[in-house]
Amino acid sequence: MNTPHIRQAVFSDLDELADLFNQYREFQGRTGDLPAARDFLKARFDHGESIIFVAHVNAAPTGFAQLYPSWSSTALARVFVLNDLFVVPRGRRTGVASGLLAAAEHYAWSQGAVRVSLNVGEGNAPGQALYVARGWIRGDQFHAYHRLPEGR
Numbered sequence: 001m002n003t004p005h006i007r008q009a010v011f012s013d014l015d016e017l018a019d020l021f022n023q024y025r026e027f028q029g030r031t032g033d034l035p036a037a038r039d040f041l042k043a044r045f046d047h048g049e050s051i052i053f054v055a056h057v058n059a060a061p062t063g064f065a066q067l068y069p070s071w072s073s074t075a076l077a078r079v080f081v082l083n084d085l086f087v088v089p090r091g092r093r094t095g096v097a098s099g100l101l102a103a104a105e106h107y108a109w110s111q112g113a114v115r116v117s118l119n120v121g122e123g124n125a126p127g128q129a130l131y132v133a134r135g136w137i138r139g140d141q142f143h144a145y146h147r148l149p150e151g152r
Contacts, residue, residue: 002058004091006099008107009052009064011045014038016061017054024064024086051080053103055087055096063087065100067107072114080108082118085127092126101134119144 009017018038026032044050044066055063066084071077082104087096108116118136120127132138 004055004057004062004094004096004099006053006055006096006103008103009054013052013054014042014045017041017052017064020054020061020064020086020088021084023088024084027086050083051104051107053100053107055091055100057091057094057096061088062091063096063100065104067104067116069111075114077114078108078112079115079117080104080111080113082116085118097130098134101130105134 015038018034018041021041022032022034022037025037041052044052049068051067051069053065053067054061063086064084065082065086068081068083070079070081072079082101085097085100087100105116118131120131128138
């Protein structure tokens with residue numbers, strides 16, 4: 001496999017990103033819905049609510065990472081949440097995910113961020129190993145809690 005080409009996505013990437021995003025959602029156990037995936041990403045572009053990086057190998061879309069900007073009240077500084085990272089099966093273990101992480105980290109630091117945070121499933125050993133190899137530190141100070149609407 002050739003070296004991945006990674007760049008910040010633009011609106012004209014929407015259709016190929018929607019396909020990758022739909023595959024990602026299916027990988028996460030959700031039912032595929034390409035129109036809904038496209039609409040969701042279009043809204044993020046329309047409102048400037050996320051930063052997306054896309055990876056291509058041999059001109060084929062191979063993966064993406066999506067950052068959401070936020071703030072740390074205690075640090076009085078910008079932070080980012082790396083909410084989504086996905087690489088198609090043929091692109092795994094080829095440096096695509098590492099390249100996407102590097103692009104996301106570089107972007108965050110260029111914006112003055114003091115932290116990039118993510119959540120990874122307990123059973124996702126390959127993902128955990130990648131993050132540790134890139135210098136990410138598993139938090140032990142906070143526990144994640146979620147509140148869902150009634151009936152969900």
